[in-house]
Structures are given as structure tokens and as C-alpha cells.
Amino acid sequence: MKQLMLGNEAVARGLYEAGCRLVSGYPGTPSTEITETVANYPEVYCEWAPNEKVALEAAFGASLAGARAACTMKHVGLNVAADPLFTLSYTGVNGGLVICVADDPGMHSSQNEQDSRHYAIAAKVPMLEPADAAESRDFAMRAFALSEQFDTPVILRMCTRISHSQSLVETGAREETPLRPYVKNPQKYIMAPANAIRRHPVVEARTRALTAFAETCDLNRLEMPGERAKLGIICSGTCYQYVREVFGNSQSQENSVGILKLGLVNPLPETLIRDFAARVDRLVVIEELDPVIETHVRAMGLAVEGKNLFPLEGEFSQNTVRKAFGLPLPPSVAAEPSIPVRPPVMCAGCPHRGMFYVLSRHKVTVIGDIGCYTLGMAQPLQAVDSVLCMGASVSGIHGFNKVGGKETEGKTVAVIGDSTFMHSGMTGLVNISYNASNSTVIILDNSITGMTGHQQNPSTGYNIHGDPATKVDLEVFCHAIGIQRVRVVDPYDLAACEQVLSEELAFEGPSVIISRRPCVLLKYVKPKMPVVIDRESCRGCKKCMKLGCPAIHMEGGRAAVDDTLCVGCGVCSQLCAFGAIREPSGGEQ
Amino acid sequence: METRNIMIVGVGGQGTLLASKLLGYLLCGEGFDVKVSEVHGMSQRGGSVVTYVRWGDCVASPIIDEGEADFVVSFEKLEAARWAPRLREGGLIIVNDRETDPMPVITGAAEYPHGVLDSLRERGVRVDAVDALTLACQAGSAKAVNLVLLGRLSRSFPDIPVEKWMDAIGACVKPRFVDMNKAAFTLGRESGGAEL
Numbered sequence: 001m002k003q004l005m006l007g008n009e010a011v012a013r014g015l016y017e018a019g020c021r022l023v024s025g026y027p028g029t030p031s032t033e034i035t036e037t038v039a040n041y042p043e044v045y046c047e048w049a050p051n052e053k054v055a056l057e058a059a060f061g062a063s064l065a066g067a068r069a070a071c072t073m074k075h076v077g078l079n080v081a082a083d084p085l086f087t088l089s090y091t092g093v094n095g096g097l098v099i100c101v102a103d104d105p106g107m108h109s110s111q112n113e114q115d116s117r118h119y120a121i122a123a124k125v126p127m128l129e130p131a132d133a134a135e136s137r138d139f140a141m142r143a144f145a146l147s148e149q150f151d152t153p154v155i156l157r158m159c160t161r162i163s164h165s166q167s168l169v170e171t172g173a174r175e176e177t178p179l180r181p182y183v184k185n186p187q188k189y190i191m192a193p194a195n196a197i198r199r200h201p202v203v204e205a206r207t208r209a210l211t212a213f214a215e216t217c218d219l220n221r222l223e224m225p226g227e228r229a230k231l232g233i234i235c236s237g238t239c240y241q242y243v244r245e246v247f248g249n250s251q252s253q254e255n256s257v258g259i260l261k262l263g264l265v266n267p268l269p270e271t272l273i274r275d276f277a278a279r280v281d282r283l284v285v286i287e288e289l290d291p292v293i294e295t296h297v298r299a300m301g302l303a304v305e306g307k308n309l310f311p312l313e314g315e316f317s318q319n320t321v322r323k324a325f326g327l328p329l330p331p332s333v334a335a336e337p338s339i340p341v342r343p344p345v346m347c348a349g350c351p352h353r354g355m356f357y358v359l360s361r362h363k364v365t366v367i368g369d370i371g372c373y374t375l376g377m378a379q380p381l382q383a384v385d386s387v388l389c390m391g392a393s394v395s396g397i398h399g400f401n402k403v404g405g406k407e408t409e410g411k412t413v414a415v416i417g418d419s420t421f422m423h424s425g426m427t428g429l430v431n432i433s434y435n436a437s438n439s440t441v442i443i444l445d446n447s448i449t450g451m452t453g454h455q456q457n458p459s460t461g462y463n464i465h466g467d468p469a470t471k472v473d474l475e476v477f478c479h480a481i482g483i484q485r486v487r488v489v490d491p492y493d494l495a496a497c498e499q500v501l502s503e504e505l506a507f508e509g510p511s512v513i514i515s516r517r518p519c520v521l522l523k524y525v526k527p528k529m530p531v532v533i534d535r536e537s538c539r540g541c542k543k544c545m546k547l548g549c550p551a552i553h554m555e556g557g558r559a560a561v562d563d564t565l566c567v568g569c570g571v572c573s574q575l576c577a578f579g580a581i582r583e584p585s586g587g588e589q
Numbered sequence: 590m591e592t593r594n595i596m597i598v599g600v601g602g603q604g605t606l607l608a609s610k611l612l613g614y615l616l617c618g619e620g621f622d623v624k625v626s627e628v629h630g631m632s633q634r635g636g637s638v639v640t641y642v643r644w645g646d647c648v649a650s651p652i653i654d655e656g657e658a659d660f661v662v663s664f665e666k667l668e669a670a671r672w673a674p675r676l677r678e679g680g681l682i683i684v685n686d687r688e689t690d691p692m693p694v695i696t697g698a699a700e701y702p703h704g705v706l707d708s709l710r711e712r713g714v715r716v717d718a719v720d721a722l723t724l725a726c727q728a729g730s731a732k733a734v735n736l737v738l739l740g741r742l743s744r745s746f747p748d749i750p751v752e753k754w755m756d757a758i759g760a761c762v763k764p765r766f767v768d769m770n771k772a773a774f775t776l777g778r779e780s781g782g783a784e785l
């Protein structure tokens with residue numbers, strides 16, 4: 001029976017059905033549900049790794065041992081995993097190895113819009129790109145077969161619109177694949193120069209073999225209205241759906257459209273493309289982000305259009321296609337001119353808020369990082385100065401203070417979440433300790449990977465299934481790498497935060513402040529009764545509004561609380577100079 | 590059948606995902622090809638959220654573009670106005686008659702445009718505003734706004750008998766909340782207001 005599945009769930013299904021034995025991933029929108037879904041299949045060992053490099057290397061180990069294995073990550077995760085990727089291309093695999101990567105055109109939840117296809121080309125590995133959930137399942141399975149047939153890791157490229165769209169999928173039973181025997185083979189698996197020199201030609205020969213395979217394999221598909229077409233479109237993934245949406249029902253002799261739909265986007269089938277080009281009057285490549293296919297086709301000497309019609313930025317849609325070809329757009333009402341934006345905000349009761357309030361009051365420079373706490377950048381707190389990539393806060397403050405010296409040392413902090421610290425903050429902290437910078441690092445420990453929707457990590461004490469697991473002790477860890485001063489503070493206690501922050505900024509030498517309180521959205525955190533505002537005592541000074549709490553607003557010049565949102569954290573009541581905000585003594589809601 | 594489109598819009602955390610899950614289940618049961626597209630992640634933290642539900646003989650794009658939506662079901666007035674350009678000519682906005690201030694309004698950086706629904710009506714847009722929160726509370730929970738709005742929407746589907754909607758609720762909602770959600774659905778479906 002067919003069922004509705006998210007693209008990501010379908011990938012998980014495909015991995016499962018193909019007999020995959022190990023999946024290791026690091027969360028990242030829009031890839032996260034692949035791993036979360038695999039975790040529900042008891043036949044597959046599944047885990048959250050501390051970061052993407054570890055996840056890929058774990059999958060490599062499982063492949064070496066002869067199992068089918070996969071790893072999952074978002075596009076920027078592949079930057080972290082790039083080191084093993086490039087050399088895995090040389091070693092090849094034993095059991096099939098699939099790298100699931102989800103791009104985010106339009107940056108719905110990402111810090112950049114990089115195009116993962118460049119990695120497939122640069123690392124010389126095949127890449128598959130599905131166009132809906134059914135193909136997501138199929139391609140995940142095909143990826144294993146390709147991986148073993150051509151002795152190569154295979155990248156399965158998803159994007160937000162495929163990952164997070166549900167469509168109908170026909171599922172099948174799991175096929176157990178026996179472990180391939182592990183045989184010691186230094187020439188293949190020890191990539192020291194002497195061996196790697198011999199492996200490189202193997203990689204090039206493999207790409208030639210894969211190119212020949214691409215010419216005839218059914219992963220690539222030609223859809224022609226007849227012998228010839230006026231317009232020929234080369235596309236893959238979600239762009240194929242926009243093309244079908246616009247041209248699907250409008251085939252006529254005068255205005256006919258042929259489509260070359262690529263499922264294998266690296267390497268490209270040159271003969272197939274040449275034959276297609278010869279059968280169409282006008283050749284256009286439609287691809288989100290970079291002109292990867294277009295550049296290749298042009299280098300083949302063919303007349304082709306693409307980025308002269310389509311943007312390099314953002315996510316496409318059917319109207320993007322209509323506009324590019326000068327087709328009429330469906331009529332619509334104009335947007336209202338003055339609609340305020342509705343950006344995401346820290347939740348009511350978010351433990352990050354108290355610390356950010358204190359930071360904004362101290363007017364310190366905050367070298368930030370990625371997570372829910374990035375929202376500390378927004379009005380009214382505006383307490384963050386930079387956000388680059390995961391881990392860059394801790395490494396960055398070190399360089400900032402090394403050149404800033406006395407000018408910056410007492411006035412700058414790095415902030416980093418618990419999951420991000422485990423991912424890539426640890427190594428930066430070792431650098432602070434080893435190369436001795438006078439830096440203050442605040443670990444915002446909310447005991448969960450919040451931003452991506454609550455995944456466990458090595459510092460939470462639970463594994464992907466929610467079962468108890470070894471918990472990295474952050475204080476002991478910091479001490480072990482040579483940080484003498486480690487302070488723990490409750491971010492709901494503003495006075496304590498003030499004091500600890502002042503002391504650590506004043507201290508000469510590296511120090512860590514652990515701002516510790518679990519995320520309010522965690523099931524075991526019971527909300528307290530909402531605060532009560534005494535409208536008589538409130539003077540309307542708006543000091544409580546400086547917190548940017550979504551549960552507080554002004555009503556007739558006085559502060560008011562939204563009881564459906566307030567969880568009684570009490571941070572606002574500590575701010576009120578007139579005692580107008582009271583925490584009821586009633587305990588839990 | 591040509592592809593038809595429902596957009597569900599609201600504020601992160603309001604229960605838009607249950608509404609789209611239920612519609613997906615219902616329309617699959619009717620034998621249609623269906624695509625449901627959501628955006629997860631960052632936008633869930635109180636930001637503006639949107640879900641696309643498309644069905645027909647063969648659905649291609651997962652997105653509903655400007656001028657394409659048959660229905661915009663909105664959990665909040667400002668969001669209805671934000672997404673109104675997605676409505677096709679003659680389409681219908683079903684909106685919870687409530688205002689939730691976004692952060693720029695809370696901090697005073699922007700003002701909430703109070704007359705948005707009237708302004709849409711003046712421009713010829715069909716708007717069915719319903720006090721879904723009050724009806725949801727009547728049914729037993731403020732969280733059932735989504736089912737009130739679906740009840741309202743169901744009035745525009747004369748071909749789908751009410752039992753099918755009830756089956757979908759039974760299949761998509763946790764057992765102990767089924768009765769309350771059915772009550773909310775019925776209140777939305779049967780309460781007075783614009784006859785459509």
C-alpha cells in the first residue's frame with residue numbers, strides 16, 4: 001500500500017530496506033528526520049555522533065567491516081566531513097557506503113546556501129538526487145548498489161523541499177545483506193603516499209566507468225513529446241517538479257517541451273546530453289544555486305542557457321519558471337504594504353534569555369555561535385556580534401583577544417550551546433588553554449540540541465533512543481584540558497549571572513562559565529504558574545520589555561502577561577523595580 | 590482532476606502540522622495523489638509558519654505559489670494578510686479572528702495593522718473570519734483551534750461526507766483527545782457566520 005511519507009522518512013525507509021546496518025548522523029535542518037526515522041527500525045544500529053566528521057568516519061568503519069552503512073548531515077555538515085570524504089574516494093568501500101546530505105536553498109534554517117554538488121565533483125564520487133519521496137526511497141537503495149558496484153562512497157543529495165515534503169511511497173520488505181568479509185588490504189585502505197599514488201588512477205578510471213554507466217542507466221530519464229521539441233530542459237530534484245507543474249499539461253506541437261531529468265547528477269552523461277541537445281531548438285538548464293550542470297554542458301561546446309534566466313540565489317518555485325520564460329503568472333491580490341515581519345524568537349522561559357539580558361546590560365562583545373541562542377542577536381536584546389559556523393565562537397574569541405589584548409579581554413565573551421560545544425567547541429577551548437588567551441567562554445547548557453528540535457548529545461546523558469548513556473561532564477572536561485576556572489550559574493538568577501560574569505571578565509586568564517538550566521520545552525521540565533502583574537504597581541516603565549519575552553506585552557500603558565505562554569520563570573520579576581511582577585507561590589502548572 | 594491547493598499558515602507552535610497531517614490522511618483516503626510540504630526548524634520558534642497541501646490526479650510541485658491557493662487557512666489575522674497574495678482569484682481565506690503580536694510589535698519597532706481583514710475584503714477577497722479560540726475553548730481546549738478551522742474548511746467540501754473527516758480525526762489524533770477534537774471540528778463546521 002502507498003503511504004504519505006516525508007522525503008527524509010523515505011530515505012530512512014530506503015536505507016532500512018536495503019539492509020543498512022549502521023546509521024550515524026549529526027542533526028541539522030533539513031536532514032534531521034532521516035536519522036530520527038532510522039532510529040525506529042530496531043534492525044539498524046543508529047546514533048547521534050558528536051559531529052559530521054565522526055558520523056562519516058563511523059560509517060566508514062562499518063563499511064570497512066563489510067556492512068552497508070550510511071551517515072546523515074545538512075549541507076554545511078559536509079564541510080566538517082569533507083576530510084574523510086576526499087580520501088574515502090580513494091579507498092573506496094567494502095560494504096556499501098551512502099552519505100545523505102540535505103541542502104537548504106532559500107536558507108530556511110541555515111547560515112549559507114552552499115551547493116553540495118561541488119563536493120561530489122571535487123571528491124570524484126557519484127551523487128544521486130531524488131525528486132520526491134518515492135524516489136528518495138528508491139535512490140537510497142540504489143545508492144548502496146552503486147556504491148558496491150563501483151567501489152565508491154555515494155552521496156545522496158536532498159534539499160529542503162524534498163526532505164520536508166510528503167508524497168506517496170510504495171514500501172517493501174527489508175533485505176538483509178550479509179557482511180562482506182573483511183580482508184586486510186593495505187594498498188586499498190592505507191592512504192599513505194605510496195598507496196594513494198596508485199589509487200588515484202583507480203579513481204579516475206572509476207569516474208570514466210560511472211560516466212559510461214550514466215549514459216544508459218534508468219536514473220536519468222528522457223521525457224520527449226515526440227521526435228523533437230522546441231524547448232529542451234535539463235533538470236533534477238525539486239526543479240523537475242516545477243518544470244512539470246508549468247509545462248506538464250501544455251504540450252502542443254508548436255510549443256513542445258522535452259525534459260532530460262537527471263537522477264545521477266555526478267558524473268554527467270555527455271552523450272545523452274548531446275543527443276538531447278540535438279533534438280531540441282533551445283536548451284536550458286534549470287538548477288537551484290550554482291550553474292553546475294550548465295557550466296559542464298557549455299564546456300562540452302553546446303549552446304545552453306541557464307543562469308541568464310534563473311537566479312543564483314534562493315529557492316525556486318513554479319512562478320520562477322514562469323517568469324524566466326515570460327509566461328503569464330496567475331493573478332493575485334497585492335501584498336499589504338505594512339505587514340511587520342514575524343521572526344522566530346526565544347521561547348517564553350528560555351534559559352538563554354537571562355544570560356543574554358545580562359550580557360546586553362554589560363555591553364560586552366559577544367562572539368556567537370549557532371543554536372537557539374543565536375536568537376540573542378534579535379531585538380530587543382541584540383546581544384550578539386558575530387555568528388559564523390559551529391564552534392567558531394570559542395576559536396574566534398581566542399584570535400580576537402590575542403590581537404585585542406587589554407582592549408578586548410575584559411569586555412568580550414564567547415557563547416556556545418552544549419551540543420555545539422561537543423560538535424566543535426572543545427577543540428577551540430583546548431587552543432585557548434594551550435595557547436593561553438585571556439578569554440571567557442560561556443557554555444549555554446540547556447541539556448539538549450534545541451534548535452534542530454531536541455536531539456540528545458554527548459553532554460545530555462541520553463542516547464538517540466532516550467536511553468541513559470555516558471554523560472560528558474563539562475566541568476571535569478574543562479579542568480582536564482587545563483582551564484582552572486570553571487563556574488556554574490543558573491541563568492534564571494540574574495544577580496548570580498551578573499556577579500559571575502563580572503568576576504570572570506575581571507580574571508586574567510582563560511575561564512569558562514557554564515550557564516546551566518534545561519530547555520523549557522523538555523518534557524521533564526514542568527512549567528510553573530504564570531507570573532502575576534499588579535497593574536496598580538506597574539508604572540509602565542517597560543523595563544520588563546527589554547527581555548524580549550513573547551509572554552509580556554503592553555496593554556493600555558501597563559505590562560500584561562499572556563497566561564497561555566508564561567511558564568513562570570520569574571526573570572521579569574527580578575527586573576521590576578516596583579515589585580509589580582509577582583511569582584505566585586503555587587508551584588507547578 | 591486538476592491540482593487543488595490549501596495553505597495552512599500561522600505562528601510556530603500553534604498546531605498547523607496536525608491540520609496538514611489530517612488533510613493529507615483524508616485526501617489520500619479519497620484516492621488522490623497528495624503532496625504536503627512543511628518547513629521545519631528555525632521557523633518553529635514563534636516565527637511565521639506555512640504548510641502547503643496539494644491534491645489531484647498527479648501533483649508535481651510541492652509548493653503553492655502566488656495566485657494558486659484555493660484556500661488559505663490562517664491561525665492568526667496578520668498571517669492571513671501576509672499570505673493573501675498566494676490566494677487564487679475567487680479563493681477563500683478562513684481565519685481565526687485573533688491577533689498575536691510579533692516581536693517587532695511587542696518591542697514597539699512596528700505596529701500591528703488592525704484593519705487587515707477589512708482591507709482584504711475591500712479588495713474583493715472572500716474572508717471567513719471565525720472566533721476559533723472561543724469555540725475551541727468551548728470544545729475543551731485552546732489547542733483545538735486547528736480543528737475548529739478544519740471544521741470551517743470542511744463546509745467547502747460538499748463531496749466529502751462528514752464521517753470521513755471524523756475518521757481522519759480518529760486516525761490522526763491521540764485517542765484521549767479524539768472526542769474533544771471532534772467537538773471542536775463540529776463547532777467550527779456548524780457555527781454561524783458567512784454562508785459559503
Ligand SMILES: Cc1ncc(C[n+]2csc(CCOP(=O)(O)OP(=O)(O)O)c2C)c(N)n1
Pocket residue numbers: 026027028029074076077080111370371372373390416417418419420421444446448449450451452
Ligand atoms: C556543521 C553544522 N552542523 C549542523 C548544523 C545545524 N545546527 C545548528 S545549531 C545546532 C545545534 C544547536 O544545539 P546547541 O548548541 O545545544 O544549542 P541550543 O539550540 O540547544 O540552544 C545544529 C545541530 C549547523 N548549523 N552546522
